[in-house]
Amino acid sequence: MEIFNITGIIPIILFASFLFTGLAGGRLKPMVSGITGTLSIFIVTAVSYYTAYKYFFEFGKAGNEYIKIIPFNLMWLQFNDTLFINMGILLDPISVMMLIVISTVSLMVHLYSLGYMKGETGFARFYSFLSLFTFSMISLVISTNLFQTYIFWELVGISSYLLIGYYYSKPSAVAASKKAFIVTRFADLGFLIGILILSYITKTFEYTTLTDPNGSAINQGSSVLFLGLSAMNVTLILIFIGCAGKSAMFPLHIWLPDAMEGPTPVSALIHAATMVVAGVYLIARLFPLYIFSGADALNVIAFIGTFTSLFAALIATTQMDIKRILAFSTISQIGFMIMSLGVSGYGDTNGLGFTASMFHLFTHAMFKALLFLCAGAVIHAIHLNNLNEMGGLRKYLPVTHITFLIACLAISGIPPFSGFFSKDEILTAAFAKNKLIFTTALITAGITAFYMFRLYFGIFWNKEVKYDKTPHEAPKTMTTALIILAVGSAITGFIPFGNFVSSNGVPLESHIHFEIAIPAVITALVGIFVAYIFYKKENNLPVRVSSAVGGLYGIIYRKFFIDEIYIFITKGLIFRFISGPVVWFDRHIVDGTMNGIAFITNLVSEKIKYFQSGQVQQYAYVMLSGIIIIVITVIYILSNL
């Protein structure tokens, strides 16, 4: 549809901004890059809202159903008549919703960073990476086919790597960026194999063909078997491994807490609101495929999501670094989204889980970005991020205090803040499908409320700390972003989300399910109350409790030793028993052969230089001898014919 041609400028603007700030940024005043980046994302945001408005209210519907619109699709690589890779733009409810989420949060982060990153070395580099990231992320969500998604999937990985390692002179940041890259790259291997098998089975990369419930991809796919399982299930689990890597699902979550070494605005944009939900988005994108030919895969997804959410929430209760607490909280909340997709059905009220997951993605992006930006404001003010060393900041940072409180209420699921609505839908969907999952999710919601308010009381109440310098509120650019996001966190819950995003495109009426909502709110309030007793004022209750459970506390505090297990498997087993012999083979056999060739080359080269005597009569002699040898050779060949 022609009206959507304008959407095509979004990636172009962002890429141009990346090139400009990246190439020219170093020679200009730092602020020029910042303002260029912010202006371009501002335009992008405007175009995104325009697109969303046109899509949802004017052109998106055919009859009663939202359809997929493809304004562009250019053939990029053709393998054979049926298999080819396109580059294009796909608009449907979830991609348009993601456009809104990414552009909004990205705009806020650009704005916020003008203040937060001021005076840092490499300011221009920071903005150019931000543009690169936003470009890749937006291109990822509007991809028309799996392969295009994969390309941008790797590009967001790269930009995440660059931004985590932004402070590249700090060894811990370098280690964290490497860890993030290796872990997600490892997971992407699963994704790539998944894509290849999927394209082998279905002969296409295009989403429109892949996800058509009556299409050939879904019908053919179920009949192929692999190791006794349906090949489709295996493939979809492989793709899920890629998603688990990006979205930090257990056991591939280990990179996300370390990724907090990057600047805080980056954590807000990439590691809370946008990139880490790419996995959720991809499963949603392929959702019909999962429903119709990957029921087992979907069950796996549901259980991994549930387990991760509980697991990460438990760890979050013990951590001391405020950004790490938020990181574990992110893992836990993404677990909710994944779980919600896992328990969802297709169509009508069965598809509530799908809507709920997308809704939670949307609201979570707002309040989690807000939480991170608030944490950034705190760090900006006192240059500390250990919970033990702070307290009583409500007097110094009034704006941050209020906005942080709103975000905490939202994530805890207290009405009328946004998190309440999305979490209510998730719990309802889980309740309908599996009581175990529901119970775990309910308990996790309680723990979430507890650790969020532990953080809140710990930062803004608790003990009065003497700071070296009196903390002061963040500059206007930062607080503006906080306030806008706080408003978003407070009111986005009232959006009738099911009207726009649903599993099959047909609007879904949603209402509050009081039989679920009331227990959920009570659980959350209990969590908040416990946090209130423990942390409102400084007391020795937390210490007593933690020493009472002793060993268990230690295990949780050490994050269940997952990192240590990884180290043991990689260093202890793989390096020693696989890499070691390979290295020996490489050093001695491969290098030895190569060195031998080099040695012989050198030797022969030394010997034959006397052929080149400079005497032309000798050249003639060699030439004629050559002809004679050729004649002999040809006679030999002829005799063998």
Next chain:
Amino acid sequence: MTIDQFLLMKNEILLIAIAVIVLIIDLMTDNKKILFPVMIILFIFTTVIGFIYQTDGELFGGMYRSTPLINMMKNILNTGVLIILLQSAGWLINKAENHENIGGFCFILISSLAGMCFMISSGDFLMFYLGLELATIPIAALVAYEKMKFLSAEAGTKFILSAVLSSGILLYGISILYGTNGSILFKDLNNSVEITNLQALAFIFILSGIAFKISLVPFHLWTADVYEGAPVNITSFLSSISKAASVFILLILLFTVFINFSEIWNELLVYLSILTMTIGNLFAIRQQNLKRFLAFSSIAQAGFIPLGFIGGTSLGASTVLYFLLIYVFSNLGAFGVVSVVTSATGKESMNDYNGFYKTNRGLSIVMMLSLFSLAGIPPVAGFFSKFFLFTIAAKQGYYFLLFIAVINATISLYYYLLVVKAMFINENEQPIEKITSDVYAKLGLAICVLGIVFTGLFGIIFDYINTLSKGI
């Protein structure tokens, strides 16, 4: 004969016209400054005409042929010579001793190019031989162009002596072929040549004559002395343009006249290829003089070309043409930088290039790209051409040849990287000072860089050549 038929030869006619115009201007005026720009403009005009005006047909009872593939080859040659002319501007205009003979230089170079065009268009051995000599004899004059230099004069003598020997052998081969078949027209020979001992001998002589031009081992010994003694731009002409034209006519001869001999030349070319690339590499690896180094590396490069001949497929033919196209760009890029540096400072040794990047960023990047392309490192064009050649050999099942070729590609990577290392990594107290090259040289290098970067990335170019090569 109508004018349309006559225009089949438009490229040769235009070239000869330019040569004559150059000569006239040279005689009429003492102001030599005007000569060069006029010639360049005319030459660009000719090159462009070649691209837009395609002709197809035969003349003189089949003695002269023109096909899309031949046109394409002429375009490659024209572009290459244009680059060489642009690169020699600085050397010709700025040096007093060269300045005097600027018209002569251009006249001879263009005549030689015209000879090559006749040669690759030839439809019988007479035309072929005339073209070949028209191409060769002027080069001998150019090699000895710096006649006051001992090395240059010596190189000229050696070149003419060797060339005469090879021409003699070639003629002997042709005469045997005529004696046994009663014709020297390619299309007659195509049907009548058969595998007898005498005709096989003729084939070997003709092959040897052309192999001399391509400097396949063991017909390569003249190259080292000639390439070293000749002025840089003539060396680059010899090692890329002259070589490319000879490869092309060899391709035509093998694929048409000697197609019945394919089982013989398949085998034979495998041996020649292995010998050439190995020995070329072994010599190149020890060179310290950059010009000599590039000359030997060009012998090794020529060793890769027979890989595309194997099997006698049209895909192989297009691969060879594609390789030549990229090879011309890459080789001229590398020689262009050497030419600029030599004419500005007179330095040719590899050690002089230590720390070159610090002072001359642009030039060292051009050099790096060209060497990467020669070595075959992706994503520059050289990778694709070499990769396609390897694919042809692999398709025909010549895995041993492929193995040797890959080893040689690795060895060549080593010495190409030596130069890159010298420019970018090695420290030097007194690196070559900043060189400001003239606009001609800049244009020439720019064409090379564009060719190196884009020819590989746009698959459409290979597809285009491939459609042409269907009708050899």
